[in-house]
Amino acid sequence: MKQKNRLLGDQLVIAFAYGFIGLFALVCLYPLVLTLSVSFSSEQAVARNGYSIIPLSPSLDTYKYIFVNSGMKLLKSYGVTLLVTTVGTMGALLITSMIAFSLSIKKLKYRNVLAFISNFTIIFSAGLIPWYMVSVNYYGLKNSILALILPSIFSVWNMFLMRTYFASISPSLYEAAEMDGANYFTIYVKIALPLSKTALLTVGLMYALQYWNDWWHALIFINDRDLFPLQYFLYNILSNVNAISSGRIPSGASGNITLPAETVKMAITVITIGPIMFLYPYIQKYFVHGIMAGAVKE
Template identity: 70%
Template sequence: MKRSFSDRAVNAAAYIFIGLFALICFYPLLLTVSVSLSSESEIIQNGYSVLPQKFTFDTYQYIFAHSGDRILRSYGVTIFVTVVGTVASLFVTSMMSYALSIRRLKYRNAIAFICNFTIIFSAGLIPWYIVCVNYYGLKDSIWSLILPSMFSVWNMFLMRTYFDGIPISLYEAARIDGANYFRIFWQIAIPLSKTALLTVGLMYALQYWNDWWNALIFIKEKDNFPLQYYLYTILSNINAIRSGRVPAGATGVKLPAETVKMAVTVITIGPIIFLYPFAQKYFVSGIMTGAVKG
C-alpha cells in the first residue's frame, strides 16, 4: 500500500528529529574523546573543540607510563567486583523477589513494607560504616566493594513485578508433581524471567563498575583500588600539583590536567560503551514491561 505524502512527511520529520536528538546526545562523548586526543597547550589556548587540536596520544602515554601497572590491576579489581557483585546481587535479589511474589508467604506485605521503608529512611552514614567495619569486618577488604551494594530494594520490586506476572497455575502444577519452592524458582521462575534478569543485571553491573564511594570509605591498600577510584586519585594528584598544594619542587611540573580529565573519562566508560548496545534492547523492554505490569 502506497503511503500518502503526509505520512511520508511525518516519518521524515520524525527521523530528522530523532537524528538531531541522537547527535545532541553523542556530542558530549565526541567532545570528550576529542579533548583527550588534543594537546594540552592548544586546549588551554583555544578551549574545547569537536575535532582534536594538534592530535596526540601524549595524555594516554603519560597516564599509562606513570600508572600503567596500577591501572591494569585496578581494571582487574573492577572486573572482579563487577562480575562477582552482579552475579551475587542477582541471586539474592531474585530469591527475595520470588519469595515476596508467593501469595501464601506469611507476613509478605510486612516484609515488603520494611524493604520499602529503607528507601525513604536510613540510619545514616556513621551507623552504616560502624556496622560494616566492626560487625562485618569489611575494612580494607575487596569484599567491602561488593557486599554493601549487593541488594537494591528498587531492583527487588522490579523483579517481583515479573514474578507476579507468571501464571500461578505453573507453580501449582509443579507443586503437584512434587517440586519444592527452590526447584520451582530455579527451573520455572528464572527461565521465564530472563528479560528481568538482564535488566536488573545491567543495573547492578553499571553500579559496581562506576562505584568509587565504597573504595573511598573502606579501602586504603592501593592494590585493592577499583578503576574509578584509582583514576580519581590520579586526577586529584594532578590538580593538587598544579594548584601548588605540594612541596615547592613539584609546583613547576607542567601536567596535562584538562586532557587528563577527558582521558580518564574515556578509560572508565570505554568498556561500558561497547557492552551497553548488546544489552540495550533487554534494558528498554525490561523497564517498559515493568512499568506496564506495575
C-alpha cells in the same frame, strides 16, 4: 487520489520522525565526541583555544602519562573492578531474584510485612556513621575486597522491579509444577528464572553499572592501593593532577611539574566508560523492555 495523498502524508511523517530522531542522536553524541577529541588534544592547545570537536594539535601525551606512569597499577585496578563487578553482579542478582520471587508468591505468610520492612529502609536509614561503625567493627570490611561488594549487593528498588515481573507469570505454571511434586526452589530455578531473562538482564545491568562506577566505598574502606578499583584509582590521579596544576604539590612530587589537567579529565572519562559503551548496545533492547514491563505490569 486520496490513497496517494495518504501515502505521501505517511512518508512525510516518517521522514520527519527519522530526521528528528537523527538530530536528537547527534545532540546526544556531541558530548561524547567532544570528550574523545579533547582527550587526544594537547594541553597547550586546549588551554589556548578551548574545547573543539576536532582534536587540536593531536597528541597521545595524556594517555602516555596515565598508562606509562601508572601502567601496572592501572591494570591491577582494572582487574579489581572486573572482579568486583562480576562477583557483585552475580551475587546481587541471586539475592535480589530469590527475595523478589518469594515476595511474589501470594501464599507466603507475612509477605506484605516483609515488603514493608524492605521499603522502610529506602525511606529511613541509620546514617553514615553508624553504618560505617557496623561495617568496620562487626563485619571487618576495612581493607577487604568484600567492602567493595557487600554494601551494594542488594537494592530494594531492583527487588520490587523483579517482584513485579515474577508476579506477572501465570500462577497456573507454579500450580502445575507443585502438582508434579516440585518445591518452590525448583519452581524458582526451572520456571521463574527462565521466564524472566529480560528482568534479570535489566537488573543485572543496573547492578553492573553501580559496581563499575563505584568509588565511594573504596574511599571509605580501602587504604591498600592494591585494592583500589578503577574509578577510585583514576580519581586519585585526577586529584593529584588538579593539586599540582593549582600549585598544591602532593607529597613526593617535584615543584616544577606541568601536567595535562583538562585532557586528563577527558581521558579518564573515556577509559572508564569505554567497556560500558561496548556492552550496552548488546543488552539495550532487554533493558528498555524490562523497564517498560516493570512499569506497567502488576
